[in-house]
Every structure is written in C-alpha cells, then in structure tokens.
Amino acid sequence: MARLKYRPLNLGRWLVWGGTALLMxxxxxxxxxxxxxxxxxxxxVGIIFALSYNMLLGQGGMLSFGHAVYSxxxxxxxxxxxxxxxxxxxxxxxxLTPLIGGVAGAFFGVIFxxxxxxxxxxxxxxxxxxxxxxxxACSLMFAGFFGGEAGISTNRVxxxxxxxxxxxxxxxxxxxxxxxxxxxxxAMFAWTQTPLGRMANxxxxxxxxxxxxxxxxxxxxxxxxxxxxxxxxxxxxLSCINYEIVTAENVGALRSAGVLIATFIGGAGFFxxxxxxxxxxxxxxxxxxxxxxxxxxxxxxxxxxxxxxxPGGFASLIAMHVPxxxxxxxxxxxxxxxxxxxxxxxxxxxxVSVVEMTYHFSTEAGANPNMKLFGLAxxxxxxxxxxxxxxxxxxxxxxxxxxxxxxxxxxxxxxHILQEQSA
Amino acid sequence: MSTAxxxxxxxxxxxxxxxxxxxxxxxxxxxxxxxxxxxxxGKSTLFNLISGRYPVTQGEILLNGEVVTGLKPxxxxxxxxxxxxxxxxxxxxxxxxxxxxxxxLWTLGYKYSFWHRLGGLKDANLRTEEVMESIxxxxxxxxxxxxxxxxxxxxxxxxxxxxxxxxxxLLDEPTAGMSxxxxxxxxxxxxxxxxxxxxxxxxxxxxxxxxLADRISVLVYGEVIASDKPENIRGNPxxxxxxxxxxxx
Numbered sequence: 001m002a003r004l005k006y007r008p009l010n011l012g013r014w015l016v017w018g019g020t021a022l023l024m025x026x027x028x029x030x031x032x033x034x035x036x037x038x039x040x041x042x043x044x045v046g047i048i049f050a051l052s053y054n055m056l057l058g059q060g061g062m063l064s065f066g067h068a069v070y071s072x073x074x075x076x077x078x079x080x081x082x083x084x085x086x087x088x089x090x091x092x093x094x095x096l097t098p099l100i101g102g103v104a105g106a107f108f109g110v111i112f113x114x115x116x117x118x119x120x121x122x123x124x125x126x127x128x129x130x131x132x133x134x135x136x137a138c139s140l141m142f143a144g145f146f147g148g149e150a151g152i153s154t155n156r157v158x159x160x161x162x163x164x165x166x167x168x169x170x171x172x173x174x175x176x177x178x179x180x181x182x183x184x185x186x187a188m189f190a191w192t193q194t195p196l197g198r199m200a201n202x203x204x205x206x207x208x209x210x211x212x213x214x215x216x217x218x219x220x221x222x223x224x225x226x227x228x229x230x231x232x233x234x235x236x237x238l239s240c241i242n243y244e245i246v247t248a249e250n251v252g253a254l255r256s257a258g259v260l261i262a263t264f265i266g267g268a269g270f271f272x273x274x275x276x277x278x279x280x281x282x283x284x285x286x287x288x289x290x291x292x293x294x295x296x297x298x299x300x301x302x303x304x305x306x307x308x309x310x311p312g313g314f315a316s317l318i319a320m321h322v323p324x325x326x327x328x329x330x331x332x333x334x335x336x337x338x339x340x341x342x343x344x345x346x347x348x349x350x351x352v353s354v355v356e357m358t359y360h361f362s363t364e365a366g367a368n369p370n371m372k373l374f375g376l377a378x379x380x381x382x383x384x385x386x387x388x389x390x391x392x393x394x395x396x397x398x399x400x401x402x403x404x405x406x407x408x409x410x411x412x413x414x415x416h417i418l419q420e421q422s423a
Numbered sequence: 424m425s426t427a428x429x430x431x432x433x434x435x436x437x438x439x440x441x442x443x444x445x446x447x448x449x450x451x452x453x454x455x456x457x458x459x460x461x462x463x464x465g466k467s468t469l470f471n472l473i474s475g476r477y478p479v480t481q482g483e484i485l486l487n488g489e490v491v492t493g494l495k496p497x498x499x500x501x502x503x504x505x506x507x508x509x510x511x512x513x514x515x516x517x518x519x520x521x522x523x524x525x526x527x528l529w530t531l532g533y534k535y536s537f538w539h540r541l542g543g544l545k546d547a548n549l550r551t552e553e554v555m556e557s558i559x560x561x562x563x564x565x566x567x568x569x570x571x572x573x574x575x576x577x578x579x580x581x582x583x584x585x586x587x588x589x590x591x592x593l594l595d596e597p598t599a600g601m602s603x604x605x606x607x608x609x610x611x612x613x614x615x616x617x618x619x620x621x622x623x624x625x626x627x628x629x630x631x632x633x634x635l636a637d638r639i640s641v642l643v644y645g646e647v648i649a650s651d652k653p654e655n656i657r658g659n660p661x662x663x664x665x666x667x668x669x670x671x672x
Contacts, residue, residue, distance in 0.1 A: 193540055195537070205516050208496075208512060209512050214529030215497055219535060220535065
C-alpha cells in the first residue's frame with residue numbers, strides 16, 4: 001500500500017504518470033501491425049474498467065461477479081445519447097459523452113449498490129452475481145432499450161469536424177480513449193489517497209474495527225461501489241464510441257468474468273496491477289486470439305497458474321523484485337531465471353503443440369489433416385508429430401521442475417540475506 | 424447531569440441462557456471504573472452491550488444521559504464512546520500511522536470525504552503524530568501493524584481507541600498476556616491517556632485494578648454483587664467469597 005509522504009511535489013510520481021502518458025501517446029506510432037490500434041484501444045478502455053473493478057476487489061475487498069452491469073449500462077446510455085444527439089434532440093460534445101455513461105454507471109451503482117453492499121464477502125459476491133443475471137435477463141425483456149439480439153448501433157461521427165476531430169478515423173478514437181484513460185487513472189489513484197479511499201481499505205481489512213472508530217461499513221462500501229460504477233460507466237461509454245454498437249454482451253456475465261480475470265492476473269493488491277492485467281488480458285484475447293482459436297484455453301491456464309503460484313498477480317511479482325534490485329542481488333537470479341525461461345519455453349512449446357494439434361485434429365482433421373505450427377508443416381493424423389509434442393511436454397515439465405527448484409532455492413537465499421540486512 | 428454511563432436493568436440472553444441478569448450501574452463522568460469478576464461472569468459481554476456490538480435483550484443504556492440502546496457501534500462511537508478489544512483488533516495490513524489516522528478521521532469531520540487529500544489534512548496528521556507519541560510508537564510509524572510485537576499491538580489498540588478523542592473509553596483486558604514490565608508501562612499509558620476522561624475497564628490483573636480504579640464493580644454470574652471504592656471491595660465478604668477467594672491472583 002502506498003504510504004503518504006509529506007511532499008508537495010512528488011517527482012517520482014510525475015515521472016511515472018508522464019511516462020505512462022507519453023507511452024500511450026507514442027505507441028500507435030511505434031507499433032503499426034494491423035490489429036495494434038484495435039488492441040491498444042481495447043487496452044485503454046480495459047484499464048479504466050479494471051481499475052474501477054479493483055476499487056471494489058483490491059481496495060474495498062468486495063469480490064464482484066457482476067461489474068459489467070455498470071459498464072454495460074454506461075454503454076447503453078451513451079449509445080442512446082449519441083443517437084439522440086445525432087437526431088438533434090439536444091447538443092452535447094461527443095468527446096464528453098463517456099461522462100453520460102459514467103453518470104449512468106453511478107446511478108445504477110446507487111440503485112443496486114445499496115442492497116449489494118449491505119454485506120461483504122460471500123454474500124456480496126452472490127448478490128452481485130444475482131444482479132448481473134437479472135440485468136442480463138432484462139436485456140432480452142426490454143428490447144426497446146437493449147436492442148434485443150442485434151443490440152443498438154450508433155454513429156460516433158456527428159456534425160462538422162471540430163479542429164479536424166470528427167472521431168471518424170480510429171486513431172482519433174484511440175486518442176480520445178487515451179485522454180479519458182489518463183484522467184480516470186489519475187482520478188482513481190487520487191481516490192486511494194482520500195479519507196473514503198483509506199477507510200475502504202480499513203473496512204476491507206477489519207470491518208469491525210472500522211465500525212468502532214465511527215464508520216458505517218455499509219456506507220463506505222456503498223459509496224465505493226457508486227464511485228466504481230461511475231468509472232466503469234465511463235469505460236462503457238468509451239467502448240460504445242469505439243465499436244459504435246452496444247449489445248447484451250456488454251452487461252453479460254462473460255464481461256464481468258473478464259474484468260475479474262484481468263484484474264486478478266495483474267494483481268489486485270497494487271494500484272497498477274489492473275493496468276498490467278488489462279494489457280496482458282487483451283493481448284491474449286486480441287493478439288493471440290487472432291492467431292489461434294485456443295486463446296481462451298491459454299487465458300484460462302494463465303489465470304490458473306497465477307491463482308496457484310502468484311496470487312498477487314504480475315504486480316506482486318514485480319514488487320517482490322524491488323528490494324532485490326535495491327540490495328544489488330539480481331545477479332544471483334539471472335542464471336536460475338535463464339534456466340527457468342529456457343525450460344519453460346520447451347514446456348510451453350510442448351503444451352502449445354499438443355493443444356493446437358488437438359484443436360486441429362478435432363475440428364478440421366477430416367477435411368484437411370495438414371497443419372502448420374512454429375513454421376513446420378506436418379500431418380496431424382501421423383504419430384510422429386504427436387510423439388515429438390508429447391516428448392516436449394513431458395520432458396519440458398521434468399526439466400522445468402529442476403529449474404524451478406533452483407529458482408526457489410536462490411530466492412530462499414536472497415530472502416535470508418535481505419532479512420539479515422534489515423535486522 | 425454528570426453520569427457518563429448508566430445501565431438500567433440490563434439483561435442479555437443467548438438462547439435460553441441469561442449471561443447478563445439485570446445489571447444496574449451508574450458511572451460518573453471522569454471516573455476510572457474497573458469491572459472484575461471470575462471467568463464467564465459476563466464482563467466482556469457487558470462491554471459488547473454497552474458499545475453496541477450485541478443488542479441488549481432488556482433494559483436501557485444511557486450515554487451522557489442519552490439513550491443509546493439499539494444503536495449501531497458506529498453511532499455509539501460518534502456519540503463519544505470508544506472501546507478496545509480483548510483480542511487485538513487493529514488494521515494489520517496498514518502502518519501504525521495509518522491505523523491511528525483511520526481512527527481520527529471521523530471525529531475531525533472528514534467522514535466519507537473523497538475530495539480531501541489525506542496528505543494535506545494537517546489537523547488529522549498532527550493529531551495522529553500526537554497519539555503515536557503518547558502511546559510510544561513514534562519510532563514504529565511506518566511499520567505494518569501486523570508485524571508489531573504483542574505489547575506494541577496492545578499499545579496501538581489503545582491508541583486507536585483514544586485517537587478519536589472520545590470522552591468515554593472502554594478497555595477490555597488491556598494488559599492481558601503482558602509481562603510485568605510491559606504491564607507497568609501499560610498502566611502508565613492508560614493513566615496518561617484516560618486523564619480527564621471516563622474510563623471503564625475489564626481487567627484480571629488485580630494489581631492493575633487496585634492501582635488504577637477509582638471504583639470497582641464485581642460481576643458474578645451476570646449480576647453486579649458490589650460496586651464500591653477499592654478499599655471497600657477488598658474488605659467486602661461477599662466479594663471475597665464469590666471472587667477473590669475462589670481465584671488466585
């Protein structure tokens with residue numbers, strides 16, 4: 001947890017924010033592959049959504065299974081607003097329409113949050129799941145608002161271009177997303193440094209103590225959820241502008257599960273965790289999704305590995321190396337890490353081969369038994385490729401165990417040295 | 424009107440078992456009052472009733488003349504009553520500083536604010552430093568509460584309890600599990616922080632009780648059998664029979 005320092009100008013913080021902004025602005029100029037802009041836009045929206053989710057999970061200790069309700073409602077209100085604006089019903093700049101989504105998200109936070117936040121823990125999780133299902137069911141009942149199976153379409157280009165900004169080209173939408181993402185990131189970080197943000201941590205850690213220092217834990221959770229709903233709604237509004245269509249998927253359980261997985265992979269215990277999580281998640285969904293049908297399998301596997309072996313997510317993996325770097329002990333880790341990487345690649349190659357060949361065998365082998373993998377062409381009905389893949393998988397697993405043992409022992413030594421240094 | 428806490432016919436039953444059986448007690452403002460009694464007499468339960476952790480079955484509790492029966496813990500706390508716990512109850516994943524600061528925010532009026540920056544709250548941060556100073560944990564400012572020593576955690580517990588500036592303080596076995604020197608330190612700390620306040624404490628250590636308390640109430644099987652000055656309690660035959668005689672302290 002970030003500790004406050006009495007410094008009016010925190011240079012390190014400015015550098016981190018400035019660097020992040022610069023990176024987000026320059027990335028589309030550096031990476032020019034076909035799907036890059038789509039991916040970067042997804043990541044930008046995903047960062048806002050996952051950070052808003054982590055206000056609940058990480059900062060407030062509320063495991064929600066229905067967070068898509070707030071982003072989804074934000075998206076629906078934005079899409080209707082855009083359609084009304086283009087009809088001339090009222091004037092509102094497109095740039096600011098995500099705010100409409102935000103207000104809608106906060107509004108539904110008020111409506112649903114009062115009940116969901118009465119209890120924390122399992123009760124909260126169950127109620128959030130129930131509300132998610134209810135809203136998803138409503139999306140089929142109220143076809144006028146939700147658009148039924150087809151959803152609601154819109155056109156983000158409204159009126160004359162202002163200073164050349166029409167939001168026609170996707171690069172302009174990307175920069176709109178970057179702008180909002182930066183504002184939301186700073187705002188959500190600032191929230192963690194306010195009385196309410198701190199008391200959300202207190203309620204997460206020890207609700208009883210919080211009650212005995214004057215805080216109504218229900219109210220703390222409720223307000224946290226409303227604010228989280230606001231930012232989720234902004235994310236929803238941006239996704240509506242990005243895709244120009246909102247469907248029932250936007251409020252669905254899959255979206256809710258996605259944000260949970262992204263946040264968890266990145267690390268709920270750190271503010272920047274969900275940012276990493278969104279990058280990893282959408283890279284897997286979009287980049288790997290464009291290469292293989294089995295992307296969801298790999299994503300699930302990654303989630304499993306993180307939950308089992310690094311429950312603090314990528315952020316905790318990064319954070320645990322900070323004291324090691326400070327103590328100049330990283331050089332001890334290079335060899336074990338290289339060994340783990342090399343053996344890990346063998347294991348992964350074996351795993352990917354088996355998975356891809358199984359996919360190909362079960363879906364297309366009848367029509368076309370030939371497939372290409374890692375630049376090699378082979379027939380999936382022959383025994384040889386299977387033997388090679390299985391050997392890689394099993395052999396990779398066995399040698400990986402040795403490498404991981406080495407990593408474990410080295411880490412034990414390092415922890416020991418660090419403890420002696422601090423004592 | 425100078426009564427800080429008044430209990431009128433307080434009864435508490437869990438199922439068919441009556442734990443507290445008609446307790447009447449008035450504690451004047453500024454008094455240091457100890458509640459003693461054998462194990463299972465209902466001392467902690469009585470604290471839980473006064474602080475709103477459990478609802479009372481029957482009877483009325485008045486805090487500064489105002490009925491607080493049926494109020495939630497945070498409502499009672501806002502009316503100026505604060506308590507510590509027998510089993511250490513702190514925010515283990517936060518630093519000592521953050522622990523204390525959480526306890527001063529409400530009284531200083533920051534409530535549910537998300538428009539103040541914690542680092543900029545001069546009064547809250549100053550008050551937090553003061554409290555850390557008075558409980559002797561200034562050197563541990565940035566240490567996570569969960570890794571403090573037991574005695575330090577007990578001191579932090581007292582710090583959280585007094586930080587909000589409540590006029591009525593309930594301490595549940597503040598010296599339980601402490602060594603002799605730690606206990607002596609704790610007694611001095613309690614004496615210092617309860618200056619000018621109403622203190623009610625449950626305590627097993629008779630040394631601490633007779634050292635600190637202006638008045639002692641003896642709770643036996645959910646009933647107050649005596650409530651008097653320490654010297655009179657010592658000589659009270661009913662107390663000796665019911666309590667002091669049966670338990671070696």
